[in-house]
Amino acid sequence: MRNVLIKRQRVIQKIRRFFEQQAVLEVQTPTLLNTPTSDVYIDSISLNINANIGMQSTQYLHTSPELEMKKLLVQGSGDIYQICQVFRDNEYGECNSNEFTLLEYYRLGFDVHQLMADMVNLLQILGIQDKVYQLSYAQVFSQYADIDILNTDFASLKVIALKLGLSTDFAWIEELQMLLFVHLIEPKLKNLPLCFIYDYPRSQSALAKTEHQVAHRFELYLNGIEVANGYDELQTKGEYQQVFMREIAKRKQLGKPILQIDTLFLSKFNKPLPQCAGVAIGVDRLLAQIS
Amino acid sequence: MANYATNQFKNGLKLMLDGNPCSIVNNEMVKPGKGQAFNRVKFKDLITGKILIKTFKSGESLEGADVMELDLQYLYNDGSAWHFMDPNSFEQYAIDGTYMSDAKNYLVEQDICTVTLWNDNPISVTPPNHVILEVLDTDPGLKGDTAGTGGKPATMSTGAVVQVPLFVDIGDKIKVDTRTNEYAGRA
Numbered sequence: 001m002r003n004v005l006i007k008r009q010r011v012i013q014k015i016r017r018f019f020e021q022q023a024v025l026e027v028q029t030p031t032l033l034n035t036p037t038s039d040v041y042i043d044s045i046s047l048n049i050n051a052n053i054g055m056q057s058t059q060y061l062h063t064s065p066e067l068e069m070k071k072l073l074v075q076g077s078g079d080i081y082q083i084c085q086v087f088r089d090n091e092y093g094e095c096n097s098n099e100f101t102l103l104e105y106y107r108l109g110f111d112v113h114q115l116m117a118d119m120v121n122l123l124q125i126l127g128i129q130d131k132v133y134q135l136s137y138a139q140v141f142s143q144y145a146d147i148d149i150l151n152t153d154f155a156s157l158k159v160i161a162l163k164l165g166l167s168t169d170f171a172w173i174e175e176l177q178m179l180l181f182v183h184l185i186e187p188k189l190k191n192l193p194l195c196f197i198y199d200y201p202r203s204q205s206a207l208a209k210t211e212h213q214v215a216h217r218f219e220l221y222l223n224g225i226e227v228a229n230g231y232d233e234l235q236t237k238g239e240y241q242q243v244f245m246r247e248i249a250k251r252k253q254l255g256k257p258i259l260q261i262d263t264l265f266l267s268k269f270n271k272p273l274p275q276c277a278g279v280a281i282g283v284d285r286l287l288a289q290i291s
Numbered sequence: 292m293a294n295y296a297t298n299q300f301k302n303g304l305k306l307m308l309d310g311n312p313c314s315i316v317n318n319e320m321v322k323p324g325k326g327q328a329f330n331r332v333k334f335k336d337l338i339t340g341k342i343l344i345k346t347f348k349s350g351e352s353l354e355g356a357d358v359m360e361l362d363l364q365y366l367y368n369d370g371s372a373w374h375f376m377d378p379n380s381f382e383q384y385a386i387d388g389t390y391m392s393d394a395k396n397y398l399v400e401q402d403i404c405t406v407t408l409w410n411d412n413p414i415s416v417t418p419p420n421h422v423i424l425e426v427l428d429t430d431p432g433l434k435g436d437t438a439g440t441g442g443k444p445a446t447m448s449t450g451a452v453v454q455v456p457l458f459v460d461i462g463d464k465i466k467v468d469t470r471t472n473e474y475a476g477r478a
Contacts, residue, residue: 226324282324
């Protein structure tokens with residue numbers, strides 16, 4: 001037992017030292033929020049508080065520190081990182097849990113490629129020194145499944161799924177892309193100890209910048225397990241507003257609880273977010289990959 | 292049969308997949324950081340024995356398969372069917388050769404086998420993990436060889452052909468692992 005705790009402590013210490021040496025500031029943002037996440041596929045855990053003092057209100061545990069950290073970035077914090085527990089409802093399984101540790105960091109002036117290079121340095125310090133594979137989303141689909149994923153429309157993807165005997169009951173193309181990724185690509189990634197997948201289809205842009213057909217996003221896979229998710233971050237208030245509205249409309253279509261836009265977050269946007277790239281790393285999954 | 296949703300999937304659960312009864316071998320929950328949750332499930336087709344991998348959107352459901360496993364005693368083979376008996380109820384089952392596959396190479400009268408029934412019809416037979424078989428034919432034994440280096444093929448009374456150590460002779464009884472078709476020692 002103690003060995004496990006010591007290993008965890010050593011890894012966290014190395015992470016802190018890594019950021020300290022690059023003058024990236026550690027921050028701590030609130031865990032209890034007024035607004036749940038608008039993410040289509042992530043559910044916040046709600047809490048009723050202050051009922052006994054006649055001030056009952058519903059609060060939400062953060063599912064990621066992203067928006068709170070972006071508030072700091074807008075206000076001029078500079079490079080920041082945070083290691084914290086996050087909470088997500090309706091998640092279970094061998095690699096999923098309602099509570100887990102996230103390392104989230106933002107580097108000003110970086111793009112996703114610089115951020116991936118920075119992460120390789122961090123991984124090497126943590127003892128993950130395998131050959132680094134960097135493959136685009138289109139590349140892995142062409143290589144492992146012979147599918148031109150960026151130029152295949154919803155109807156044609158349905159035909160492919162049908163041939164594989166998979167469900168085609170999806171509302172949007174991105175869900176079908178994800179299904180095919182999980183079914184055809186992810187099992188192949190188990191053969192690669194350290195692999196970045198980048199340039200996701202525009203339909204999966206989330207809060208990342210887009211260019212032509214792709215979103216400037218990446219995910220890190222260690223032995224086929226998704227460990228991190230990074231973006232070239234959107235910068236303007238208008239862009240965030242648009243994404244929130246789109247996500248809320250999608251939640252509505254899926255019959256999920258309909259949420260409000262995080263107006264408090266948007267109200268902090270008196271100027272744009274500085275140009276930066278950010279990444280969220282699942283610390284428990286990372287630890288499982290470190291011997 | 293009842294339907295089972297992905298959150299009820301567990302190893303060994305029997306479900307209908309593309310018209311065939313299947314058993315779950317492995318169920319992996321996959322939840323992309325940004326995206327829909329899926330279950331990647333490995334199945335064994337209980338009729339063909341083939342392994343299949345399917346991915347489901349979490350929340351999808353499949354129909355349960357009416358599959359039962361019985362421990363039955365092997366009685367005899369009448370040339371076209373293999374006959375088994377339930378040692379408790381004395382009920383008898385005749386199983387057609389197409390469902391016997393490799394199991395027929397290991398059947399010893401009186402042995403208890405696992406018989407899988409789908410909608411009350413036998414679809415497969417699993418012999419015990421280890422069976423005692425008599426050597427019907429093999430090259431002459433070599434005296435003094437006890438280490439089992441090399442080896443030679445031997446045909447058993449049931450028809451199985453097993454690689455055996457050189458000292459094994461015709462008429463010897465040996466123990467065979469039915470899962471790997473390997474020699475597992477002298478009986």
